[in-house]
Amino acid sequence: MTPKVARYLADHQPATPCLVLDVDRVAHNFARLRQAMPLARIYYAVKANPAAPILDRLVGLGSYFDAASFQEVEMCLASGAAPDSISYGNTIKRERDIAAAYAAGVRMFAFDSEMELEKLARSAPGSRVYCRILVGNDGAEWPLSRKFGCEVEMARALMIRAGQLGLDAFGLSFHVGSQQTKTAAYEAAIAKVAMLFTDLADAGVKVRMVNLGGGYPVRYKAEVPEIDDFGSAIMGAMAEHFGNAIPEIVIEPGRFLVADAGVVSSEVVLVSRKAENDPVRWVYLDIGRFGGLAETEGESIKYAFRTPHDGGSDGPVTIAGPTCDSTDTLYEKSNYRLPMALTAGDRVELLATGAYVTTYASQKFNGFEPLAEHYI
Numbered sequence: 001m002t003p004k005v006a007r008y009l010a011d012h013q014p015a016t017p018c019l020v021l022d023v024d025r026v027a028h029n030f031a032r033l034r035q036a037m038p039l040a041r042i043y044y045a046v047k048a049n050p051a052a053p054i055l056d057r058l059v060g061l062g063s064y065f066d067a068a069s070f071q072e073v074e075m076c077l078a079s080g081a082a083p084d085s086i087s088y089g090n091t092i093k094r095e096r097d098i099a100a101a102y103a104a105g106v107r108m109f110a111f112d113s114e115m116e117l118e119k120l121a122r123s124a125p126g127s128r129v130y131c132r133i134l135v136g137n138d139g140a141e142w143p144l145s146r147k148f149g150c151e152v153e154m155a156r157a158l159m160i161r162a163g164q165l166g167l168d169a170f171g172l173s174f175h176v177g178s179q180q181t182k183t184a185a186y187e188a189a190i191a192k193v194a195m196l197f198t199d200l201a202d203a204g205v206k207v208r209m210v211n212l213g214g215g216y217p218v219r220y221k222a223e224v225p226e227i228d229d230f231g232s233a234i235m236g237a238m239a240e241h242f243g244n245a246i247p248e249i250v251i252e253p254g255r256f257l258v259a260d261a262g263v264v265s266s267e268v269v270l271v272s273r274k275a276e277n278d279p280v281r282w283v284y285l286d287i288g289r290f291g292g293l294a295e296t297e298g299e300s301i302k303y304a305f306r307t308p309h310d311g312g313s314d315g316p317v318t319i320a321g322p323t324c325d326s327t328d329t330l331y332e333k334s335n336y337r338l339p340m341a342l343t344a345g346d347r348v349e350l351l352a353t354g355a356y357v358t359t360y361a362s363q364k365f366n367g368f369e370p371l372a373e374h375y376i
């Protein structure tokens, strides 16, 4: 938790549950990433947290933007981003949204299928397009599986087709999965993309950009490698596979830029046991899966907790949200422990919750309001 967030929580005691996010920390993370990967152009993955104060600050810092929808394109434009600083990076787009983005001046689009390419040729003629390939997601705590991307043979054919359709076959992309804890995942993906570059050059298609996607991890409950480790592994692999013909490098960080800038403040609603001598206490918070903690599904992302009783004796707990749905149980198998003194009314902070939380919050499920947000 940054000192600014700690001070805000102490001074204002905002009603729970809420997110408090330090926008200066986003700027700090942006600078760290730039230092770790000076050759890469940073496209912030807006989906991680599209709040205007974050977009405004990143526009000021000269960031580029990866938008997943036309609505996100509009949010970037409203914050003053130039249309040519925006990439429409979702491989699944309604054609009218492609047309709207094109009319707004966006000229860079992702695809991974022939039908999408045809939509782009019709509704974003002449634009720069890049094909997403499937790569391994091993080591990712929030994998992106097979939903996006295509096999390299298909990517090769589609990049050739892009030129035939009058599009600019600009680049290739991949995503190694979010909260990727292994630098080797990027190295393997870069090796794969480099082979395709060569194949395409042989076929007469001069690809000029490689988009390494997001995935750069943050510290939750467990340690992760430093961003500099990712930077050196990535630049080492780029040099190894591309020699002195390194193409334009794009990265699309989401989580890394905003997660550790934010803290969710919540209140303990109930502490109970299922039987008198059950060693495990159930701790129910006023935020859960439907309040925005969607990434606790499968206990994938393991948030760290801070309580007023830290340092005292603790014991095993199951942590759950306040709604009537039993899937609204956050952690049952991940060996969480919380202080024995914890009781109803205590405030509990969930650290590094600035990414992928606010926008996942449901609209009044069980009558609960969507998560309140404070940007400071």
Ligand SMILES: Cc1ncc(COP(=O)(O)O)c(C=O)c1O
Pocket (backbone or CB within 6 Å): 045, 048, 066, 089, 090, 144, 175, 177, 178, 179, 213, 214, 215, 216, 252, 253, 254, 255, 256
């Ligand atoms: C296309 C694309 N780029 C970037 C990101 C951001 O990933 P991360 O938050 O892991 O950096 C995502 C996340 O889903 C994505 O789908």
